[in-house]
Amino acid sequence: MNKSLLNYTLRIADNNLILGHRLSEWCGHGPILEQDIALTNIALDLVGQARNYFQLAAEIKGGGATEDDFAYLRDVYDFQNVLLTEQPNGHFGETITRQFFFDVFNYYFTQALTKSTNSQLAAIAEKSLKEITYHLRFSSEWMIRLGDGTEESHAKMQQAVDDLWMFTGEAFQADALDLEMVENGVGVKLEEIKPYFDQKVTDILDQATLSLPEGNWMQKGGKQGKHSEHLGFILAELQFLQRAYPGAKW
Amino acid sequence: MSDSKNISLEDRFQEKIDNNIQIEPKDWMPEGYRKTLIRQISQHAHSEIVGMLPEGNWISRAPSLRRKMGLLAKVQDEAGHGLYLYGAAETLGADRASLIDDLHSGKAKYSSIFNYPTLTWADIGAIGWLVDGAAIMNQVPLCSCSYGPYARAMVRVCKEESFHQRQGFEIMMALCNGSPEQKELAQDALNRWWWPSLMMFGPNDSESKHSAQSMKWKIKRFSNDELRQRFVDMSVPQAKILGITIPDADLKWNEETKQHDYGKIDWEEFWNVVKGNGPCNKQRLKTRNKAHDQGKWVREAATAYAEKRRQRNANRAKTA
């Protein structure tokens, strides 16, 4: 078994699962029926993508592992999603801002992943890119609409940007695993996609009449399994049935 | 003069209905027909929207990734049903925002079934199987109701509802083929959802106040008791396949009538839930109101932004 490849695949899957789970919490509680449906669509796409990556991970791991083993039977320190994805939904604008930052990263990351020397990862990336393109358009439009909407919405969005910006650096900080995977041609060169991320974020925030906060301190740890307190509660709900009825088929 | 004109319009309207010609939004229709339809369609739309809550309750706890996506997609379908139906009500001159206000103020009704709580994962199976099943019984006849936009909306809705029902039954099947504890979950859910599902068809025909006129207008095609009987007859063999027991000691096959006799429905409970005393009435409305109130700034911002854009485009056109 290629342990690095497994971990790298899980890292991508975890981002999708945790953010998809967060978005799914909106279902039935959206501000407008159409937006309720739209957020659920994105949640479905992300969980769907997580499944593709988990299925690949199960294949890499072998020994009868399944997609659900990864989602339901690992603990907090095994999850490698970036901290951004586990942040609470907050108000609609905070959810949109979290989504926008993730979508910009995810778009350029996935685009680069289509060039991976691992054909299975490349194939999943290729399949996902159309969906991610739509996610990015959706969240960009709402950034602009809410940023440039009313005084109240502008203030709420600026606060969301200020609060969430510090969770965006981690995705671009290459650790040993990232470097190893770049070396063998499987992974994405994070420093190469960073300028595109910065450009896109600046462009959309400009249109939204919003600005980035002054400080440039960035939180990190998610990719290495050092999470915020939020993830434990996500897993408590997500994994409840699999933990309460071990081995049951659903 | 106007009287005789009205009578002839009304006669022509009824003649169309008798000949199964569908009524379209621009056609003349009696005020009572319009009002009855707006009430019925908007209640139906509200039921779809409130119905998202009890099932949405289990999205974050669904037991596998496949089930999570199945449930998410299902609850999203219900939101879509709400949209089609509000759309159909708008063709009659109603306004979606004020219909929704009536729901949130408690003035408008929605299906009482959604005032029961979902306590375990098996409730998601039972709701799909029984509640979507009862909804299909009620709604399939509406696919050929006299009002065109409603009938067409129901065709789309029913297709998805039957998918929901299969999905629910499959969840029940997995539980009943699972461990003894899982089967117990399934039985417990059936115990709690059976009677409220029978109540979904509404009061007995002898008590139902809107029925005769609605039948004549073909916006109701079978009586409450007829539909309820069909539902019982359909569900009995399904429960048998699952290997769980319908909680009704009086339930038995009647060789003479070729249908199942069943026990007495607790109408006191039914009317209490209708009046607002169900286990979750207050909770459901509170949740809906909270989502709506917290979304106010979003809706205002979207409107303000659209207006800004319109003005900018107009200015651009002027200077060009």
Ligand SMILES: [Fe+2]
């Ligand atoms: Fe529905």
Ligand SMILES: [Fe+2]
């Ligand atoms: Fe349904």
